[in-house]
Amino acid sequence: MKPLFTAILLNWFFVSFAQLGGDILSPAPSAYDTISVSSADDEVYKVVEQMPVFPGGLAGLTQYFLDVPYPKSVLDEQIHATVYLEFVIDKSGNITQPRVARSSGNQILDDAALAYLRYMPKWQPGRQRGKAVLVQMVVPVRFNLN
Numbered sequence: 001m002k003p004l005f006t007a008i009l010l011n012w013f014f015v016s017f018a019q020l021g022g023d024i025l026s027p028a029p030s031a032y033d034t035i036s037v038s039s040a041d042d043e044v045y046k047v048v049e050q051m052p053v054f055p056g057g058l059a060g061l062t063q064y065f066l067d068v069p070y071p072k073s074v075l076d077e078q079i080h081a082t083v084y085l086e087f088v089i090d091k092s093g094n095i096t097q098p099r100v101a102r103s104s105g106n107q108i109l110d111d112a113a114l115a116y117l118r119y120m121p122k123w124q125p126g127r128q129r130g131k132a133v134l135v136q137m138v139v140p141v142r143f144n145l146n
Contacts, residue, residue, distance in 0.1 A: 074108050082141065085101060095123075113141040
């Protein structure tokens, strides 16, 4: 009785799965692998096997954002704030799709951080399965007068 029940249960599983259009032998897609898909060449990844590298590595990236000039128009306000910038590193290492992911609460600081980001040098592109791919990045930009 037990083998018959197991056979019926397995048959039901495979028939149900096939009706959903699934392929039992193909690997399941990873939920964190991509953020959007418009075509196979335009996938934007959040995590890849080899993440993009800024010239000079993490130390170079840190130094780059330490040099963001504080906007003179809000100098008197002495605002200490952080802007989170989101952008995509394309297959050639260029910055694309820059935007403010989380505002500092001050539009002038947000605009200054975004403008500085646009002058960033080329990165070494990220790679997935040996191919250069689009990779989304988020970096904090701190405005501090100390």
